Amino acid sequence: MTTQIIEPYRHEIIGGKGSIYYRAHSYHTKVPPEGIVPMIEHYTRPDAVVLDPFCGSGMAGVACLMTGRNGVLSDLSPAAVHISTGHTARPDPLCFAQAARRLLDDLAMLESELYDTPCISCAGEARTEYTVWSDTFTCPACDRRVRFWDAARRPDGTLDKTLHCPACRATFRKSDVKIGPATPVLVSVSCPACRTREQRPLTQAEATTALHDHRADISDWYPTAPLETWREMWRGQHRDIGIITAADFFTGRNLRALGAAWRAANESSEPTAMRFAMTTIVNGASRRYQWSPKRPTDVLSETLYIASLTYEFNSAKSLVSCASTPGPASCSTTVTTQCGAALSGGGR
Ligand SMILES: C[S@@+](CC[C@H](N)C(=O)[O-])C[C@H]1O[C@@H](n2cnc3c(N)ncnc32)[C@H](O)[C@@H]1O
Ligand SMILES: [Zn+2]
Ligand SMILES: [Zn+2]
Numbered sequence: 001m002t003t004q005i006i007e008p009y010r011h012e013i014i015g016g017k018g019s020i021y022y023r024a025h026s027y028h029t030k031v032p033p034e035g036i037v038p039m040i041e042h043y044t045r046p047d048a049v050v051l052d053p054f055c056g057s058g059m060a061g062v063a064c065l066m067t068g069r070n071g072v073l074s075d076l077s078p079a080a081v082h083i084s085t086g087h088t089a090r091p092d093p094l095c096f097a098q099a100a101r102r103l104l105d106d107l108a109m110l111e112s113e114l115y116d117t118p119c120i121s122c123a124g125e126a127r128t129e130y131t132v133w134s135d136t137f138t139c140p141a142c143d144r145r146v147r148f149w150d151a152a153r154r155p156d157g158t159l160d161k162t163l164h165c166p167a168c169r170a171t172f173r174k175s176d177v178k179i180g181p182a183t184p185v186l187v188s189v190s191c192p193a194c195r196t197r198e199q200r201p202l203t204q205a206e207a208t209t210a211l212h213d214h215r216a217d218i219s220d221w222y223p224t225a226p227l228e229t230w231r232e233m234w235r236g237q238h239r240d241i242g243i244i245t246a247a248d249f250f251t252g253r254n255l256r257a258l259g260a261a262w263r264a265a266n267e268s269s270e271p272t273a274m275r276f277a278m279t280t281i282v283n284g285a286s287r288r289y290q291w292s293p294k295r296p297t298d299v300l301s302e303t304l305y306i307a308s309l310t311y312e313f314n315s316a317k318s319l320v321s322c323a324s325t326p327g328p329a330s331c332s333t334t335v336t337t338q339c340g341a342a343l344s345g346g347g348r
Contacts, residue, residue, distance in 0.1 A: 009038065009039060009042045009043070011038065013035045013038065013039075014034070014035065015031070015032030015033075015034050015035030015036075016032055016034070017032065019032065019033070019034065021033050021059070021062045021087065022059070024086075024087065024280060025057060025083050025086060025087065025276065025279065025280045026280075026283055026299075026301065027056055027057030027080065027083055028301060028302055029056050029057075030056065030057045030059055031056075031059045031060070032059065033059045033060075033062040033063040033066060034063075034066070036059060036060050036063035037063045037066050037067055039063075040060075040063055040064065040067050040069060041067055044069060046067075046068060046069070048069055048070075049069070049070045049071070049072060050064050050069050050070070050071045050072070051071075051072045051073075051074075052071070052072075052073050052074070053074045053075075053340030054074075054075060054340050055073035055074060055075045055080060055081075055084050055335070056075060056080050056083075056084070057080065057083045057084060057087060058073055058080075058083060058084025058085070058086075058087040058088050058333070058335065059087070060073065061073045061084055061087060061088040061333040061335070062087050062088060064088075064333060065088060065090075065333065070332055070333070070334075071088065071332075071333040071334070072333070072334050072336075073088070073333060073334070073335045073336070074335070074336045074337065074338050074340065075337065075340075076337070076338070076339050076340070077337075078337055081335055081336070081337045082275070082276070082279065083276070083279070084333075084335045085272060085276070085335045086272065086273070086275070086276025086277075086279075087276075088333035088335065089272050089273055089276070090332075091270050091272070091273045095269065095270055096270055096273050098269075099268045099269050099270035099273065099274055100270075100273075100274070100277065102268065102269075103261070103264045103265060103268055103274055104316075106264045107257070107260055107261060107264060107316050108316075110256070110257060110260050110316070111257070111314075111316035112125075114209070114214070114253050114256065114257055114314075114316070115127055115128040115314045115316065116128070117187075117189060117203070117205070117206050117209075118205075119189070119191035119193060119194060119196070120189075120198070120200070120203075121191065121194050121196055121198075122191060122193050122194040124191055124192070124193030124194065125191075125192075125193070126189045126190060126191035126192075126193075127189065127190055127191075127192075127314065128187055128188070128189055128206070128314055129187075129188040129189065129190055129197070129313070129314055130187070130188050130296070130311045130312060130313045130314060131184050131186070131187050131188075131202070131206075131210055131311070131312040132149075132184065132185050132186035132187070132291050132309060132310070132311060132312075133182040133183065133184050133185070133210075133251070133287070133309070133310050133311075133312055134147045134148045134149035134182060134183055134184075134185045134308065134309050135147075135148040135179050135180070135182050135241075135308040135309070136148065136179070136180040136181060136182065136183055137151075137177040137178060137179055137180055138177065138178065138180065139165040139167065139168060139170060139172075139177075140170070140172055140176060140177060141165060141168050141170030141172075142165060142167050142168035142170065144165070144167045144168070145180065146163075146165055146166065146167070147183060147185060148163070148174075148308040148309060149185040149186075149309060150166045151163040151164055151165060151166060152164075152174075152308070152309075153293075156293075157293040158293050159293070159309075161173065161174075163177070174308065178240075179240055179241055179308070182241075182310070183211070184202050184206075184207055184210040184211065184312075185201065185202070185309075186199060186200070186201060186202070187199070187200060187201075187202050187206055209253075210251075210253065210312075212252075212253075213252060214251070214252030214253040214255065214256045215247075215252035215255060215256070216252075217256060218252075218255060218256045218259050220256075220259035220260050220262065220263045221259060221262065221263070222247050222255055222258065222259040222262075223245070223246040223247060224245045224246065224247055225245060225246045226244060226245050227243055227244060227245060227246065227248075227304075233303065233304045234304075235304070235305065237305065237306065238304070238306075241306065243306070249286045249287055249288060249304070249306070250285065250286050250287060251287060251312045253312065254285045254286070254312060254313075254315045257285070257315040257316055258278075258281075258282065258285060258315055261278050261281075261315070261316070262275070262278055265277070265278045281315060283299045284298075284299060284313055284315075285312075285313050285315035286299070287306050287310045287312070288300065288304065288305070288306060288310075289310055289311040289312075289313060290305075290307035290309070290310060290311075291307065291309035291310055291311055296311055296313075
C-alpha cells in the first residue's frame with residue numbers, strides 16, 4: 001500500500017556537526033542525521049524501507065535507525081560503503097568492548113616500541129603523544145641546511161611568510177627554496193608515573209627512533225595506491241616532497257602502527273566494528289595534520305595538502321576512541337556497493 005504525501009515538509013531543518021554520529025568518521029559530504037530524521041518521519045510510514053542509493057557516509061542510514069525504519073544504502077565508492085557499514089552496524093556493546101580491549105592488547109608491545117620514552121622528570125616509562133616534524137631546506141644565501149621550524153616562527157610562535165635563515169639572516173620565501181627531508185623538532189610526552197605532560201625538543205634517543213627507517217620493518221599490508229598527477233587533489237607539492245602513493249602520507253612509524261592495527265582489526269572477533277574504528281583515526285595519524293602554534297585542531301578537509309610543520313600523532317593512542325549506534329533492535333540497514341542508476345533499473 002502506498003501513501004500519498006499531500007503536504008511538502010515546510011519546517012526549518014536543524015542539524016549540527018557535533019553529534020557523535022557526525023563526528024565518528026570523516027567523509028567529505030556528510031549530512032547531519034538529525035536533519036534527515038524529520039524528512040523520513042514526514043514522508044514515510046513507520047514500517048517503510050528507506051533507500052539512499054548515494055549514501056556517502058550513511059547518515060541517512062543512521063537517521064533510519066533513529067526513526068526505527070529499515071534502510072537500504074548503496075554507493076559507488078567502496079570507502080563510502082565501509083563508512084556507512086560502520087555507522088549503521090550495531091555490535092553488541094560488550095562484544096565490542098572486549099574486541100577493542102583485545103585489539104589494544106595485541107598492539108601494546110608495538111606501541112611501546114614505537115612511542116615509549118623515558119620520562120625526563122622521574123625516569124619512568126612515558127609515552128610520546130605526538131612529534132612535530134619540520135621541513136628542511138638549503139638556504140639560497142649561505143647553503144646551510146635550515147629547518148622551516150627555525151626560519152619561519154616569529155617570537156610569539158606564529159608563522160611568518162618570510163623565512164629568515166638563522167645562520168646568515170638572509171630572507172626569502174618558501175617558493176624560493178627547494179624543500180628537503182623533514183626532521184623532528186618537538187615532542188609532547190606524558191608520564192603516567194609523575195602525571196606530567198610536557199612539550200620539549202627531542203632527546204637524542206627520541207630523534208633516533210623518529211628518524212629510524214620504520215617502513216623497512218613493516219611486515220603487514222599497507223596501501224600503495226598511486227597518487228597520479230591527473231587526480232583532482234594532486235598538487236605539484238606532492239611531487240616535490242616525494243608523495244607518490246597513499247603510504248607516503250604517513251611517517252614510517254605511523255604506517256607501521258596503522259598496518260598492525262588494520263591486521264589486528266581484520267583478525268578481530270568484531271572485524272566490521274574494529275575496521276571502522278581503525279579507519280576513524282587514519283587522517284589524524286597522517287602527515288596531513290598541520291601544526292598549530294596554539295594547539296592541535298584537526299586535519300584540513302577537502303585537501304591533501306601537507307604543511308611544512310606537521311604533527312605525527314601516536315596512532316595507537318588514538319585508537320582508544322570508540323563509536324556506538326542508535327536504534328531499536330527491530331530495524332536494520334543493508335549496505336551495498338553499486339551504481340545508483342543500476343539500482344533504479346537504468347544501469348547495466
Ligand atoms: C553528496 S554525497 C552523499 C552524502 C551523504 N548524504 C552523507 O551523509 O554522507 C554523494 C555520494 O554519491 C556517490 N555517487 C556518485 N555517483 C554515484 C553513482 N553513480 N552511484 C552510486 N553512488 C554514486 C558518491 O560516492 C558520494 O558518496
Ligand atoms: Zn615521570
Ligand atoms: Zn643562510
